[in-house]
Amino acid sequence: MNTPAAHARRDALAGFGMDTITLAGPLEARLAAMAEAGFSQVMLGARDLTGHPGGVAGAVAALRASGLRPTGFQVLRDFEGLAGALHGYKVDIAQAMLEMCAALESPVLLACSSVSRHASDDPEILAADLRKLAMLALPLGIRVAYEGLSWGRTINEYTTAWDIVCRADMPNLGAGIDSYHILAARTPLDALDELDPERIFLVQLSDFMWRETQSFEDRMTTARTFRVFPGEGAHSEAVAEIVLRLERLGYGGDYSFEVFNDDYQQLPLATVTGRARRAAAWLREDVLHRAVPLPAWAGSHPPAR
Amino acid sequence: MTPDIDTPAHREAIPASDNPLGMEGIEFIEYATRQPHALGQALEAMGFRLVARHRSREVLLYRQGAMNLVVNAHPEDARVSATEGGAPVISAIALRVDDAGRAHARCLALGAWDVASHARAMELHIPAIHGPGGSRFYFVDRWREFSIYDVDFLPVADADPAPPALAGMRYFGVVQYVGPGRVDDWHTYYERLLGFTPVPAHERFGILPKGRLMRSPGGAFLWQLVEPLGWDDDLDMPQESLQRIGIGVPDVADAVRQLGARGVRFVDSAALHPEDRGALTETVLGGVAFELVLQPRSPS
Numbered sequence: 169m170n171t172p173a174a175h176a177r178r179d180a181l182a183g184f185g186m187d188t189i190t191l192a193g194p195l196e197a198r199l200a201a202m203a204e205a206g207f208s209q210v211m212l213g214a215r216d217l218t219g220h221p222g223g224v225a226g227a228v229a230a231l232r233a234s235g236l237r238p239t240g241f242q243v244l245r246d247f248e249g250l251a252g253a254l255h256g257y258k259v260d261i262a263q264a265m266l267e268m269c270a271a272l273e274s275p276v277l278l279a280c281s282s283v284s285r286h287a288s289d290d291p292e293i294l295a296a297d298l299r300k301l302a303m304l305a306l307p308l309g310i311r312v313a314y315e316g317l318s319w320g321r322t323i324n325e326y327t328t329a330w331d332i333v334c335r336a337d338m339p340n341l342g343a344g345i346d347s348y349h350i351l352a353a354r355t356p357l358d359a360l361d362e363l364d365p366e367r368i369f370l371v372q373l374s375d376f377m378w379r380e381t382q383s384f385e386d387r388m389t390t391a392r393t394f395r396v397f398p399g400e401g402a403h404s405e406a407v408a409e410i411v412l413r414l415e416r417l418g419y420g421g422d423y424s425f426e427v428f429n430d431d432y433q434q435l436p437l438a439t440v441t442g443r444a445r446r447a448a449a450w451l452r453e454d455v456l457h458r459a460v461p462l463p464a465w466a467g468s469h470p471p472a473r
Numbered sequence: 474m475t476p477d478i479d480t481p482a483h484r485e486a487i488p489a490s491d492n493p494l495g496m497e498g499i500e501f502i503e504y505a506t507r508q509p510h511a512l513g514q515a516l517e518a519m520g521f522r523l524v525a526r527h528r529s530r531e532v533l534l535y536r537q538g539a540m541n542l543v544v545n546a547h548p549e550d551a552r553v554s555a556t557e558g559g560a561p562v563i564s565a566i567a568l569r570v571d572d573a574g575r576a577h578a579r580c581l582a583l584g585a586w587d588v589a590s591h592a593r594a595m596e597l598h599i600p601a602i603h604g605p606g607g608s609r610f611y612f613v614d615r616w617r618e619f620s621i622y623d624v625d626f627l628p629v630a631d632a633d634p635a636p637p638a639l640a641g642m643r644y645f646g647v648v649q650y651v652g653p654g655r656v657d658d659w660h661t662y663y664e665r666l667l668g669f670t671p672v673p674a675h676e677r678f679g680i681l682p683k684g685r686l687m688r689s690p691g692g693a694f695l696w697q698l699v700e701p702l703g704w705d706d707d708l709d710m711p712q713e714s715l716q717r718i719g720i721g722v723p724d725v726a727d728a729v730r731q732l733g734a735r736g737v738r739f740v741d742s743a744a745l746h747p748e749d750r751g752a753l754t755e756t757v758l759g760g761v762a763f764e765l766v767l768q769p770r771s772p773s
Contacts, residue, residue: 263586303584303665306658307603309713339657 185209199234201437240276249287281320295335302338313344319384342369375401397447495571498693501541506561509546520639525626538638560760563715640728645721646695679751721768
């Protein structure tokens, strides 16, 4: 993987990564397939660690051996807005997930907005709980990205999620932007311009194949079984606009392809990582018009390493 | 205080206050080490005296003036220092507060991590939260009417239980190293959990006036957050730690002279003269240094 051609391939994919949830098979095989395709980062899920035959330590060792860096770790669900024993229970869960996140040396924990009917809808209470979550993450050096699920009970758009992030006002609490939820909830894109790019801690990209998802039920089912890579779905123009707006805003962080797709789970790994590469190339060249750097061996300078 | 803490919380009433924990200073500072004798020698050179030993664990209490310093060589606790290349590390700061239980509960409600107690029968259970690196903050409320050390420690025979401070030394503050881009995070930690306030940029003390300076509620001591130079973004996040103790003295040159006579060496000590603002001891045992800071004696 250290040939000049491999370097050039990695440079072309810099800033883009895949989610482990897109691929089937053992963690080692999935990580190897991503690295082979030229990706240098990976978004991991808690099940990658708990389902590993070597446990958390085995999964951490697999990540280290792959050479990929962690983009983030997902996902803490239904944390905010609970009271009493339920709140205490969720704090325990959050602490356990933060410890897993720290074991991976992942810089970001993704927390998505609550779907619980037991949760408060008072924005001050939601903000106070996220402030607490960020405080729990703080000594571990972890940043919390709060994402509005499009079927969240109270918070189901990036606009309202951002409002809660601002109310909570913690330096290590920011927004997690997921194109799927923006498209599914049909949230206007112009509000993206209001975000602080320094407080966007993660951007996840995917699309889907039909025009609309009217009900929460539709959104959930589509989200969990039939997302596709950017450039493959019915909303390519909107995905492109999201990325362009974020770039114009000054977002300089990572993009990860969060593509839950039942079909991709049945295809060879290289077939799926090939589609991910194509998505990255579409974003880089056709959307962002970024110059693909010349391979190191083609330039006048010697390879950097 | 930040306004957010003072907004009514839904689970408990958190009163608005400039000093939410009733903090009144540092009760003790603890080092963890597997080299208690070598560290003890370094502390004695600094003027500390061994005054007591823990009843059940390998823990020693040093003291001079109002400064209590605990050397923890209990194997479970000293393991912390093994990760620092064997160098002693500042493993805990005990804070004097109004009500330790309430201070602890308030911090947990705001998102601090609890530290499990290992107190044995008849020993004090001192509530604590996790701080930077592997360190802890203890909350102590029994310091007016009696000493916590009377419960857990046995006095060393023939030792003066209250040795005077050399050169008028007293705790001035703590320097904490933070990871790249982490100053705001830790600022928020001390502000929201413990009620520290930032010191205006024009107020500076000592010889290394960099980083973010914060003052404890009540003003008894300072906290300095320093992002060390030379940490590379490409490398793994370096260990964050409580790096050194700041000691206030009324006359820096006098303190340097007295400590020098006891074998303490200073960084660039030749350049010091009486009006100097501070001095830094050479690092010993791979990580132990003290910073002297000019602090005029208070009228009391």
